[in-house]
Amino acid sequence: MAALVNRRQLRIEWGQCDPAGIVFYPQYLMIFDACTGQLFARTGHSALAMREKFGIIGMPLVETGARFLLPCRFDDEVTVESEVAEWGRSSFTVRHRILKAGELAVEGFEKRVWASVDPTKPGSIKAQKIAAEIITALSSG
Amino acid sequence: MAALVNRRQLRIEWGQCDPAGIVFYPQYLMIFDACTGQLFARTGHSALAMREKFGIIGMPLVETGARFLLPCRFDDEVTVESEVAEWGRSSFTVRHRILKAGELAVEGFEKRVWASVDPTKPGSIKAQKIAAEIITALSSG
Amino acid sequence: MAALVNRRQLRIEWGQCDPAGIVFYPQYLMIFDACTGQLFARTGHSALAMREKFGIIGMPLVETGARFLLPCRFDDEVTVESEVAEWGRSSFTVRHRILKAGELAVEGFEKRVWASVDPTKPGSIKAQKIAAEIITALSSG
Amino acid sequence: MAALVNRRQLRIEWGQCDPAGIVFYPQYLMIFDACTGQLFARTGHSALAMREKFGIIGMPLVETGARFLLPCRFDDEVTVESEVAEWGRSSFTVRHRILKAGELAVEGFEKRVWASVDPTKPGSIKAQKIAAEIITALSSG
Numbered sequence: 001m002a003a004l005v006n007r008r009q010l011r012i013e014w015g016q017c018d019p020a021g022i023v024f025y026p027q028y029l030m031i032f033d034a035c036t037g038q039l040f041a042r043t044g045h046s047a048l049a050m051r052e053k054f055g056i057i058g059m060p061l062v063e064t065g066a067r068f069l070l071p072c073r074f075d076d077e078v079t080v081e082s083e084v085a086e087w088g089r090s091s092f093t094v095r096h097r098i099l100k101a102g103e104l105a106v107e108g109f110e111k112r113v114w115a116s117v118d119p120t121k122p123g124s125i126k127a128q129k130i131a132a133e134i135i136t137a138l139s140s141g
Numbered sequence: 142m143a144a145l146v147n148r149r150q151l152r153i154e155w156g157q158c159d160p161a162g163i164v165f166y167p168q169y170l171m172i173f174d175a176c177t178g179q180l181f182a183r184t185g186h187s188a189l190a191m192r193e194k195f196g197i198i199g200m201p202l203v204e205t206g207a208r209f210l211l212p213c214r215f216d217d218e219v220t221v222e223s224e225v226a227e228w229g230r231s232s233f234t235v236r237h238r239i240l241k242a243g244e245l246a247v248e249g250f251e252k253r254v255w256a257s258v259d260p261t262k263p264g265s266i267k268a269q270k271i272a273a274e275i276i277t278a279l280s281s282g
Numbered sequence: 283m284a285a286l287v288n289r290r291q292l293r294i295e296w297g298q299c300d301p302a303g304i305v306f307y308p309q310y311l312m313i314f315d316a317c318t319g320q321l322f323a324r325t326g327h328s329a330l331a332m333r334e335k336f337g338i339i340g341m342p343l344v345e346t347g348a349r350f351l352l353p354c355r356f357d358d359e360v361t362v363e364s365e366v367a368e369w370g371r372s373s374f375t376v377r378h379r380i381l382k383a384g385e386l387a388v389e390g391f392e393k394r395v396w397a398s399v400d401p402t403k404p405g406s407i408k409a410q411k412i413a414a415e416i417i418t419a420l421s422s423g
Numbered sequence: 424m425a426a427l428v429n430r431r432q433l434r435i436e437w438g439q440c441d442p443a444g445i446v447f448y449p450q451y452l453m454i455f456d457a458c459t460g461q462l463f464a465r466t467g468h469s470a471l472a473m474r475e476k477f478g479i480i481g482m483p484l485v486e487t488g489a490r491f492l493l494p495c496r497f498d499d500e501v502t503v504e505s506e507v508a509e510w511g512r513s514s515f516t517v518r519h520r521i522l523k524a525g526e527l528a529v530e531g532f533e534k535r536v537w538a539s540v541d542p543t544k545p546g547s548i549k550a551q552k553i554a555a556e557i558i559t560a561l562s563s564g
Contacts, residue, residue, distance in 0.1 A: 013316045014329070018155060019162040019215055025484050026156065026456065029449035034295045047296070047357050061448050065488035074160055075329050154457045155470070166343050167311035174308065175436045188437070188498050202307050206347035216470050300437060301444045301497055308438065356442055 001139035003083035006039040012076045022071035028106050029064065032096045035082040036110060039094065043137040054131050059112040062091065066108030072100055084138050090114050090127035142280035144224035147180040153217045163212035169247050170205060173237045176223040177251060180235065184278035195272050200253040203232065207249030213241055225279050231255050231268035283421035285365035288321040294358045304353035310388050311346060314378045317364040318392060321376065325419035336413050341394040344373065348390030354382055366420050372396050372409035424562035426506035429462040435499045445494040451529050452487065455519045458505040459533060462517065466560040477554050482535040485514065489531030495523055507561050513537050513550035 010031065018024040036059075037047060045053060072078055078100050085095040091113045098106040118126035151172065159165040177200075178188060186194060213219055219241050226236035232254045239247040259267035292313065300306040318341075319329060327335060354360055360382050367377035373395045380388040400408035433454065441447040459482075460470060468476060495501055501523050508518040514536045521529040541549035 014159060014319060015165050015167065015312050015315050017160045019158045019160065020481055020483070021160040024156050025487065026449040026452035029452055030297050033297055033449065037296060058443055060443070061491055063488070063490045064448065065486070067486045068484055071483075155460060156453050156456050161340055161342070166346065167308040167315065170308035170311055171438050174438050178437060199302055201302070201353075202350055204347070204349045205307065206345070208345045209343055296441060297447050297449065299442045301440045301442065303442045306438050
């Protein structure tokens, strides 16, 4: 099954840019985080509903990476394409591509864990098997 | 009694500045927030210890304001002076001044509430009488 | 003439919230800044086009203030209403109201200057008379 | 020659943390950026002086990555160790390790380019051979 791709149009804000006039790179990671949220909302569950329904506390990040190919500037319109590129048992990798006028400007990934509170260790989390329903909802065709 | 003034030296970071090359103004509010934290640490209680000892959940903001007199730029060294300018029964106002080479660059305030969880309304907070010990600790002379 | 009101729907992002689960207050100022940008785009000029056409370098902030009435949380949908509440000769005040389920959660203002480069002092800016066309475009009725 | 390691003590701020009570991960990238700045200041040149002396416009990022091993929370004291792990002709990789109570909490890298304005293409940058003096200054022993 192919992955469902979430597309989001964004306009680069003044406050996201640095004195070189280009997006300050940690801002791209904030965009990734928000776009993963929007991708998972495509399951039909809000972030809060998903937590309640599946007993998770969230999807903490274990690894991230990004390559910067073209600079984006204030007022640029960009498209962010996000999809789950790989499903593990309890972890998954979201791939993001930021396109500017059709050209790839930034590509990156987030590896996240489907996690619940660890009942045996206060303050700790425990990886859970990802709900099949979520995997299905984020696949297309 | 005069107020204890906390002084903090900061160097403006690249990521705090915008394409005009000056500090993006919400960053000043982040500086205020962090400097209020550092001022209250002068009581001898860490933020977490203070929460436990006095049964508060924090010091939520109810009002803020700032005037911008001189721009600060990447790599500028600034001094932030913070003090409680006014104590109410359950609220207080912290005044911040950001100085650049001895000149006032930004001045602002934060009005905050000394708050605990409201036991009668889940999810709500309730203003508390500020602990006398805190007021004394943040006064000098 | 009444002011043109720009309305923007936003969903509160995870990364805008603090450990108390509510929006970290400097984030509201970032929202104000972005919404002022969107309001001025209603003139039909992009931020860059406006700079070129009117010879300004931007609209630097001289004063800001905000009152926080209701907390906003992750995934809350809010509406931001922004309008120029007052036009001076070379400065103006934008008023912002953030509504959550129809109730006022945050209100604030930004006082900004219509500024060009000062040809007599390198690195300095100079307030300019605001273009009448802009005032007209941001008025309604 | 071994690399010079810059060590920086930081206390995690409230505004860097998310509703799960842990550092919001793009904040780590902001820490990396600031610590690279501090590492390069160990050459004895400020960021601005380095730009003037070597004719560069900065050190734009081409790739970044991070792994998150232990969560950091509000008020945690951490140490950030930063060093250039690899020098290419015109690019270099800075490695960062964030330690909490002596344990590795986050590790990451930034691959950056030593760049000047491209005189043949307005608005573009061009990779330059890194100044030998900088490489020497950031090596130890």
